[in-house]
Amino acid sequence: xxxxxxxxxxxxxxxxQQVTLRCSPKSGHDTVSWYQQALxxxxxxxxxxxxxxxxxxGNFPDRFSGHQFPNYSSELNVxxxxxxxxxxxxxxxxxxxxxxxxxxFGEGSWLTVV
Amino acid sequence: GQQVMQIPQYQHVQxxxxxxxxxxxxxTLSNIQWYKQRPGGHxxxxxxxxKSGEVKKQKRLTFQFGEAKKNSxxxxxxxxxxxxxxYFCAGPENTDKLxxxxxxxxxxxx
Numbered sequence: 359x360x361x362x363x364x365x366x367x368x369x370x371x372x373x374x375q376q377v378t379l380r381c382s383p384k385s386g387h388d389t390v391s392w393y394q395q396a397l398x399x400x401x402x403x404x405x406x407x408x409x410x411x412x413x414x415x416g417n418f419p420d421r422f423s424g425h426q427f428p429n430y431s432s433e434l435n436v437x438x439x440x441x442x443x444x445x446x447x448x449x450x451x452x453x454x455x456x457x458x459x460x461x462x463f464g465e466g467s468w469l470t471v472v
Numbered sequence: 473g474q475q476v477m478q479i480p481q482y483q484h485v486q487x488x489x490x491x492x493x494x495x496x497x498x499x500t501l502s503n504i505q506w507y508k509q510r511p512g513g514h515x516x517x518x519x520x521x522x523k524s525g526e527v528k529k530q531k532r533l534t535f536q537f538g539e540a541k542k543n544s545x546x547x548x549x550x551x552x553x554x555x556x557x558x559y560f561c562a563g564p565e566n567t568d569k570l571x572x573x574x575x576x577x578x579x580x581x582x
Binding site for chain 1: 505507513514515516517520560566568569571573574575
């Protein structure tokens with residue numbers, strides 16, 4: 359039973375570039391949330407996807423966008439990268455219809471913007 | 473918006489000593505969740521508390537949810553080096569969005 363998988367694990371980008379991060383939820387889960395975790399801070403909610411639609415959005419600019427595919431996997435896109443976008447990006451998987459609603463986090467994608 | 477604070481920010485203990493972290497929300501929570509994040513790792517779900525005044529135990533870990541459902545605590549008895557990491561509480565702002573606390577980083581010296 360595969361857990362939450364994210365790719366890539368580490369990447370370095372230059373200011374102004376664009377990045378795409380990918381997430382496959384845990385088997386049986388249909389909901390994907392994305393979080394940004396800056397060094398020394400707690401995760402901050404970016405947005406959540408369910409049924410291929412964005413359900414809720416945190417306090418992040420439009421440079422952050424996402425998508426969910428029919429197989430429940432998801433992408434996070436960040437345009438016009440800034441130095442301050444350097445962080446660990448976490449994908450969280452859950453089931454909107456399942457009991458318990460335990461949230462599982464992937465190992466994250468470490469993004470460094472130089 | 474909802475804010476979740478944790479104290480202390482850091483705690484260094486000798487192995488065998490007890491440890492407690494406290495979590496306070498600016499709003500009443502439907503539930504409180506606790507996560508552990510090892511250095512360089514990702515948050516791992518520990519437990520969810522739902523009822524007012526609820527107390528749950530996991531081996532050496534004791535979790536409490538306050539009567540007003542605005543605060544919570546995690547107590548570790550007789551810490552071990554494997555307990556090292558950052559402990560986060562998190563409360564849902566709604567069904568879709570988890571607000572994480574500021575975290576307490578625990579260091580255990582052998």
